[in-house]
Amino acid sequence: MARALIAEPDLLILDEPTNHIDTDTVEWLEEYLARLKGTLLLVTHDRYFLDRVVSHMIEIDRGKIYRHAGNYSAFLEVRAERELQTIAAEEARQNLLRKEMAWLRRGAQGRTTKQKAHVERVYALMDDRPDAPQRSVEIDLGARRIGKRVLEIKNLSKRYGARALIDNFNLELSASDRVGIVGPNGSGKSTLLNLIAGRLQPDNGIIRLGETIHIAYYDQESAGLNEELRVVDYIREAAEQIRGSDGALVAATQMLERFLFSPEAQWATIRTLSGGERRRLYLLRTLMFQPNLLLLDEPTNDLDIQTLTVLEDYIDTFQGVVIAVSHDRYFLDRVAQRIIAFEENGILVEYPGNYERYTEYRSRKQIATPPPQRVAAARPQPVAVKQRRLNYKERRELAALEQRVEQLETQKVTLGEELNTIGSNYERYQQLSDELTKIERELDQAVERWAELAEFTD
Numbered sequence: 001m002a003r004a005l006i007a008e009p010d011l012l013i014l015d016e017p018t019n020h021i022d023t024d025t026v027e028w029l030e031e032y033l034a035r036l037k038g039t040l041l042l043v044t045h046d047r048y049f050l051d052r053v054v055s056h057m058i059e060i061d062r063g064k065i066y067r068h069a070g071n072y073s074a075f076l077e078v079r080a081e082r083e084l085q086t087i088a089a090e091e092a093r094q095n096l097l098r099k100e101m102a103w104l105r106r107g108a109q110g111r112t113t114k115q116k117a118h119v120e121r122v123y124a125l126m127d128d129r130p131d132a133p134q135r136s137v138e139i140d141l142g143a144r145r146i147g148k149r150v151l152e153i154k155n156l157s158k159r160y161g162a163r164a165l166i167d168n169f170n171l172e173l174s175a176s177d178r179v180g181i182v183g184p185n186g187s188g189k190s191t192l193l194n195l196i197a198g199r200l201q202p203d204n205g206i207i208r209l210g211e212t213i214h215i216a217y218y219d220q221e222s223a224g225l226n227e228e229l230r231v232v233d234y235i236r237e238a239a240e241q242i243r244g245s246d247g248a249l250v251a252a253t254q255m256l257e258r259f260l261f262s263p264e265a266q267w268a269t270i271r272t273l274s275g276g277e278r279r280r281l282y283l284l285r286t287l288m289f290q291p292n293l294l295l296l297d298e299p300t301n302d303l304d305i306q307t308l309t310v311l312e313d314y315i316d317t318f319q320g321v322v323i324a325v326s327h328d329r330y331f332l333d334r335v336a337q338r339i340i341a342f343e344e345n346g347i348l349v350e351y352p353g354n355y356e357r358y359t360e361y362r363s364r365k366q367i368a369t370p371p372p373q374r375v376a377a378a379r380p381q382p383v384a385v386k387q388r389r390l391n392y393k394e395r396r397e398l399a400a401l402e403q404r405v406e407q408l409e410t411q412k413v414t415l416g417e418e419l420n421t422i423g424s425n426y427e428r429y430q431q432l433s434d435e436l437t438k439i440e441r442e443l444d445q446a447v448e449r450w451a452e453l454a455e456f457t458d
Helices: 002-006 023-034 047-053 072-106 113-127 189-197 231-236 252-258 275-287 305-317 329-335 355-368 392-420 426-454
Strands: 011-015 039-043 056-061 064-069 151-160 163-173 178-182 204-209 215-218 241-243 249-251 293-297 321-325 338-342 348-352
Touching (some): 163 189, 231 252, 249 252, 329 355, 348 392, 348 426
Parallel strands (some): 011 039, 215 293
Antiparallel strands (some): 056 064
């Protein structure tokens, strides 16, 4: 990417430029491309990136190409309007077809040219069917029962040589938790998932899983994806039948069709699949074992937006715990309830809320911390200051604040959704708007107080 950018081309073509780069670099790239003098053509599934960088959208849908002015949000509005128009046109076609068929069934006495025209119109209406809607992945897979104890991490440390990736990290998760993990490339995010999955051993500390926990690990490298196998054999290698969310057993071939692998594609070797198809196949293999602790390492890489949307909906109803490492800010805003950020020297800090809430707190923290003064003299040695600890009352307040922040986030989302569908009821709109303002104010105060107390936790 660096080589492509420094060439200063008249036309810059980027194919999934945000894959495998961290969120800070993505934000830098957004700002750089916004100042680009030449023309930019890019393919990406990063929805925030599309919103902030592009001025036109090209959509490929069932063999047709559509061009839309505006960014991704504007494209969604136009596409929704087009789909409504398609539905209305199909209803009109069906109504006219019913009328013409009824006329023919009555059997007009004169077999005239007029009746022939009606017959031809019926055939034309029957042939003028709209294209079949674009299929999407159906993730209809069950999950195992989950107990009270899910995951407990105490004093976890991991080093590579002299470098500390994780230093004295503590975490406790309960049922239905949704955790997002962020940090620069190489900071140790995948290492943490590998430690939880048992692929690596810690230098110090304990990782304790509940007795009912069954882990599924959707890693970046699609480990175990044998490219020489046929698609159907790769799934059958794990199980001939897969249990769906309703408990019914489904044949491997049927489940593959739900993941958009046609009968012909199922007999192809994995090496012939595209990157997105391989990731979709690996996703099925990961989820088919009915996990209740799902580890996702950059799950949005190479998945199309339709599949991402289905995966996000699946996580909404997933009866288990999700820990996701991701640079996809939209994905983290959509699914995460807590953010764990890798900061300097192996320190991991937990923040309540989704990625947007994390960035708001980080911005406030950067504003509150003045930049260091440049001085010619040698820097004085820091004086060790004993950090105070929270007392019992403050620890209880911190725990209550975490729950309160989560409740307020949920209320904020609910009110926002209701505002979008309120219609012309102005009085109700004003009432909801006032409630939303009040909740946002309380949420900001709760997060600020939480941040003050969190500074003194171990």
